[in-house]
Amino acid sequence: MHRITGVLVVAASSWRVLAASCGLLGILWLWLANLTQPAPFPSPTTTAGAVLPSEVVASMESAAFHYSTGWQVGGRGADPPEPANPWQEPSGSFTFRFVGRDLWLLLAEGDYWGYLYITVAGAPANRLPVIPGNTNSRGERAGYRTFYAPEAQTADGPAPRWVHVHHNVAGGEQEAVIEVWRSWGQTPVRGVATVTASTFRFEPWIGVALLVVAFWLVLASWLHRPSSRAQREIGPGRAHTRDVEAVWLWASLAIAVLGLLLAGFGVVSHRWLPAAGGVMLLGLASLMRPALWSAALLLALPFYFQYNLPLLPWRSFGLIDIGVLGGLGLAIYDRMQQRDPQVGLPYWLPGAETASPAIGGRIAWQPANLILAGIVSWALIAVFAAEHIGVALREWRVVFLASGLFALILATTVRATNIKGASTASLWSIADDVGLLVSAWLAGATIVAGVALWQYAAGANLITAEGVWRVRAFYGSPNNLALYLDRTLAVALALALLGPAWRQRIFWGAASLIQGGALLLTFSKGSLLLGLPALLAVLWLGGWVILKRQGRSRWLLWVVAGVGALAALAMTPFLTTERFQRLLDFSQGTGFLRLNLWRSAWQMALDHPLLGVGPDNFLYTYRTGYLLPAAWQEPNLNHPHNWLLDWWTRLGLPGLALALLWFGFMAWRLWHEVRLGSHPVLSLGLLAALAAVLAHGLIDASFALPDLMLVWVLLSFLGHSEESSRRGT
Structure with missing residues (x-):
């Protein structure tokens, strides 16, 4: 025993030393990052000569620039003419030769739609996005960027901003061709610079990563300290009475x-x-x-x-x-x-x-919670690699940090010892905290679904789109309501169809009818075409396993099939509406825009593989750098409508890998509980919710909203609470 204690003391001491080293290095790194910020460029000045030399900041009146016809050039910048057909031809172009390794443009960004293509030495400008199939008017691959940035608009008009567009290690003389579309009257190009960019930067996210490592090392050293407190044993009898x-x-x-x-x-x-x-x-x-x-x-x-x-x-x-x-x-x-x-x-x-406490000691250190801690930590690191740190930090706080704290709260305060060795029915006893959580969660969803049904009947607070009335209850969008009900309906249906007590089945059946009716009236394509089929398929498969295990008749599985048939039948009158008539038409409408969005998001993910663009930065990066000309009608999208691309573009490949581990472990744990656990029906409902969410999330959001992320934590927690109660604490 003394030997083990000595090992723990040495390990804790080593971790504290390493934590102090990482912490000091992280602070030093952040100090250097702040100290070595690049100096702002001087104001552009007119330069002579047919070629821009290296290390100059030139105004658009400089002799090196050669414009197509119609440009208005002055001290403020260059403004293209309005073409006869602005959707089919560029407003104008200009060329110039320059010497140097780096090329910068001073672009006027604001609340207007316009974009440009840039080639350098006949190749795409390599510091800008190059999206396959997105070519200039001559059919050439080119670096691409839009001028659309509403957040940059000022009372005086668009705001100028230096953008690094090309880097060439070899340097030398090169020719740049810049093609501008639309943007007339905005003076979109204000200057050109050939200033060499720094080859090394103290990136702030590295310093933050060191501080995060230091935090976890301190926590690990504290948790592995030898305990000096003697644990008190609970006697076989209970001192308090049932009445108390x-x-x-x-x-x-x-x-x-x-x-x-x-x-x-x-x-x-x-x-x-x-x-x-x-x-x-x-x-x-x-x-x-x-x-x-x-x-x-x-x-x-x-x-x-x-x-x-x-x-x-x-x-x-x-x-x-x-x-x-x-x-x-x-x-x-x-x-x-x-x-x-x-x-x-x-x-x-x-x-x-x-x-x-009954659950905390074991649930807190379940692999799923450790993975969640990794997600929260990596998201914080990604914040400081984002261009807009303010909004990134806010999303980290309300989505990622809140979810991590909620997991800690559940692990610390929820009791499960009272269901140890109990029957399934006891899950809903007054003394059981897990049943209390599930009941409250489903009750909230049922109330909101009831409000949505009332709104539909009263014609209040509805969204009229593509020939249908869509309910949204207290949400801003019907899709948000559908995303929430996907999760709750799965659990309510499982309890209604497979629960052991008929009174509870009637209660949850009524809740399922209310939630299901509201879900159908959201007319969410993701729910109706992907989420609900996945939900019912998992209920069927898991129901077969549970009924076989319990020796019960499998006729209930036909009820599951009947639920699916009734849902499909209820949607039949709406198949002739515009919303469903063009379901498979990808040449226009929502399908066309979604395909273009995925093209852009895929390229964004490839361009930012390690850290993504940061939490809540998709909107700004997408509409300024990746919004394709064909998809200009929907510029203000804050996520890529696909959960795989969403995780990747927000947190990079490590974030996506952690998410896949988290979801995979949840699914494996829940399936294990369906097959062997003491509460298989609840576990099946949670597994069906997981399937519905991931299926729906293929074409919509899945996690980066405060309510949805907390529900993810709840699913993870409930998937492990039963295992902890069986093992004891």
């Missing part, structure tokens, strides 16, 4: 419900006092039973887009922000207490014994 347990649980639940009702009234009426009072009551109930806070957050998830919590007279806060921060505070408090392992009764309740 039941009263405690019902009291905490009643206070939580009262708090939710009061907070909901405050939110809807925009009154801060009842909202704050309701949150305080919910917090009090959560001190009695911490899982109630997470359950309330899951219940409120589909409301986050439209509603905030007015907790102060002058300020409201986001539902998810308060949910995660409050849950983190409860988790810290809970870890400082010792509770009864069966139902999490506080140590100060008369008759309660002391013990460590």
Whole structure:
């Protein structure tokens, strides 16, 4: 024992030394990165000579530039003429010869549509995107960039910005040909520079990576320190009585419900006092039973887009922000207490014994949670490689950091010991936290789905598009509602079709009808054509395994097939609408735009393989550098509508690899629980949700929204909570 303790001490000490080294090196690196920022270019000046020499910043009036007819050139820059057919021919072009290794253009970016193609020495400018099939007017491959950047528009018009367009190690004299489309009246080209770019930069993301490594080394050294506390054993008998347990649980639940009702009234009426009072009551109930806070957050998830919590007279806060921060505070408090392992009764309740929390110690270190920690860490590194660090940091906070903290909250505060060795039906007992979480999550989705059905009947808050009325409830888009209901409907259907108790099956069946009806009325192509078929296929396959294992009749599988047939039948009257008539027409409409989007996103991913373009930077990078001329009608897309490309373009190949590991491990764990677990029906519902999400995500978003990412964490947690309860803590 002393030998093991000595090894732990040495290991922890070594990790602390390594952590200190990484931390100091990271701080030094960031200091050097800030110190060695490149100096701004001087203002362009007119240069003489037929060739631009190296290390000059030339105005567009310089003698080296040769313009096609119609250009207006002055001290402000060069402005092309309006062509007779601006969609079919360029506005103009100009050529020049230069000497040097690097070429820069001063481009006026703003809220207008225009673009340019650049070739240098007959080849595409290599610092700009080169998208296959996107050629200039002569059919040549060329570097491509748009002038469209609404965020850069100022009161005085488009804002000039230096763009590095070409690098040639050999240097020497070269000819550049620049072809400008549209953009007349904007003076899009303001200057040209041949200033040599630095061959080495202290990239900030490397310093941040060193600090992240230091953080994890410090955490590892702390966790591997030898414990000096003796663990207290729980005796075979329970000191508290069943009556005390039941009263405690019902009291905490009643206070939580009262708090939710009061907070909901405050939110809807925009009154801060009842909202704050309701949150305080919910917090009090959560001190009695911490899982109630997470359950309330899951219940409120589909409301986050439209509603905030007015907790102060002058300020409201986001539902998810308060949910995660409050849950983190409860988790810290809970870890400082010792509770009864069966139902999490506080140590100060008369008759309660002391013990460590039931799930936290094991769930927190499950591979899926470690992978999630890797995703959160890598996303932070990618933030500091992004062009727009401000928006990247915000998405990291509300999507990635919030999901990591939510995983920690669930692992720390949710109890599962009370379902150890219990029957499936006990999952929904008053004392079970896992059942509480699932019930709250599905209840929130059912309420929102019911609101959507009411809106459809009343003709309120609908989106009219392509010949159909689409419901959206409290979301900005029907697709967002569909993405959420994909996840919940799978679990509700599994419980309704395969649950062991008929009363519960009736309850979840009603919830499934409400959610399914709302999902159909979103008219989301991703849900109807990909998500629902994948969901039903997994339910069929998993249902066969469960029913065979339990020795039950397989006639229920025909009910699953009937659900699919009814869904298809319900959609039949809408097949003649514009939305579905052009479903396979990729020459126009949504299909055409989506194909062009994927072309652009694929090239963006190839151009940024390691770190992607950073969290929430797809919008800016896409519309300024990769938006194809044929897809100009939809310039403001903030994700590539494909989850594989989404992970890659946001976080690079390492981020995509971590995501594949995370999803793969979840799927493997859930399938294992379907085959061998004590709650196979719930596991099957979660697995069907996973399949629906990934199928729908092939043509839409899948994760980079706060509510969707928290649901991913919930799926991961529920897939492991049962295993932890079987092993004990």
